[in-house]
Amino acid sequence: MEQNPVLEIRNLSRTFAHGAVRAVDHIDLDVLPGEIMSILGPSGCGKTTIMRIIAGLDSPTSGEVRILGKDVAGKPPHKRNVGLVFQSLAIFPHMSVKQNVAFGLRMKGLASNLIETKVAKALELVQLSPERFAGRRPSELSGGQLQRVALARTLVTEPALVLFDEPMAALDRRLRDYMAVELRAIQKQLGIAAVYVTHDQETASMMSDRVIIMSAGKILQAGTPEEIYEAPNSRFVSDFLGDTNTLRIARVLDQADGTSLVQTDAGLAIRVANCSDIAEGAFVIFRPEQTIVHSADPGGAFEGRVVSSQFRSGLHRWQIALPGGNTLIAQSTENRLASSAGETAWVTIDSGKARIVSQ
């Protein structure tokens, strides 16, 4: 079923310093009803600028922003019905939890008894008991609780679209994962559309329906978190989403049956499931878990020397130096090499997974 997007961005650009800095460079994107779309990129890639433009806190140099089909150019933030959860959370320090959550409703001019009920509901939604927390000052709350207040304060106004500006950046890993799952559940429950801006690919993957990878003001790739992780279209995207082995291709040895045999700079021959034209200076990339290490030569493997090995969160990992200067990262759930640094090991690549990117 074709749904009308909640948010449409068309050819959006924003330059600073009289055009010298292109923070946002001709961006197009859509957010559909009920989905979370993450804008993922390193700091300074323009993601926060896009979000501020959507909220009306900044104006685009050119291009269009439509919310529920209506162009919002020139519309001030308070008339946009777009919620924004700030990185700093921006909880009003001079107001109690209840006053914070009630703020948006009060600005809308709702009756006080209606505000009362809605605030209580919103606090329950974010699992803050109204009896215990309503009267508290922000200074009496923990980081996670402040997070919930910020969320409740935004959701209670029932915005058409909620923007999240890395609101969980300050939390520790475990709490962040927990909040991400919970936030996702609340968002699905309310069926609200959201844009989540972050540089943390794990959080983005956990909570998003779709992800957009940005760098230097441009969108590099868009898709589901899985699609992008499995099939990155550039070294940058692949590196950004996780550890990547990158080998430069020197030439193509053979192309047949939908596969290509390529030779890397270091002289390694690798077969990849791709037989289209391979540009000069392209790279073959594959992830550490797409390799298999062997303690004895299985035939057709690369021989290398173990540089180091680590064990972390149930995963074994090895850095293996190949002759010719390349070092590969290999990973497995099993301890396939009992050996330590300095010993010889063999690596095979799951050639169905290795990909070729031109840049």
Add this chain to the structure above:
Amino acid sequence: MSMPTATGRFGIEWQLVNGITCMLLALMLAPICMVLVISFTSGETLQFPPPALSLRWYQEVWTMLVGPDAGIGRLRESLLVSLEIAALTSLVCVLAGVPASYALVRYRFAGKTLIEELIGLPVIFPAVVLGIALLVLVSASGLDFGIFQIVVAHSIIGLPFLMRNCMAAMRGIDPMLEEAAMTLGASAPKVFREIVLPLASGGIASGAILVFILSFNEFTLSYFLYSVDVFPLSIWLFQQANTSFSPAVFAVSSLIVVVNVAAVLVVDAVIGSRGSAA
């Protein structure tokens, strides 16, 4: 106090620092202490130390303020005029200074630096010159502004003090709080009322009280601009000191010191309570 240095807290440096501090304190407090002590004299003259202590001059001042002949000495009238001028000056400074401070803190516009410099100007501008200028201006206009000519004069020197306090408080407000309020549906005036004013209220209050004290004590400008009908307390004191050396003048002075100290304590209490609440 400064940290003990390598020479230790009994070293020569430390003694020097202590000595200078004590000397400065003595210099600052000695004259005022003298006024306080003499105001409690039992004698008729300004003899120091007083022959004996009594409250007779305070009783005298009390009579001058509320006695049946209060109208003659004009002390009550002067006090009320000074209070009125100080209150109005604070009000004018708050009304003009708070929005101006916000504009200077949050917005960039042509001439901003110039305005910032101008605000600082009266502090280094000789009050005598300003007094003469205003007197010329008022005379030239041929109008009688009554109390307002002094209020305006005091506002000119008071505004920078208010704005400095106010701007410091406003600079401490995270702009994201204002942006958050906007995205929650608050228009610009509402953001100002709901977020900026409450969060800057400590700075505004301390600035306003500072201006109140400044105006209440101000002499130079008042001297140029007072009239028979508008006769501030500082002018009253000056005239009394010129004509009679009654210890009653010292009793009045002591009361002014008390008023000033009380005002400062109020500022501290206001800022202190806000500080702990935030």
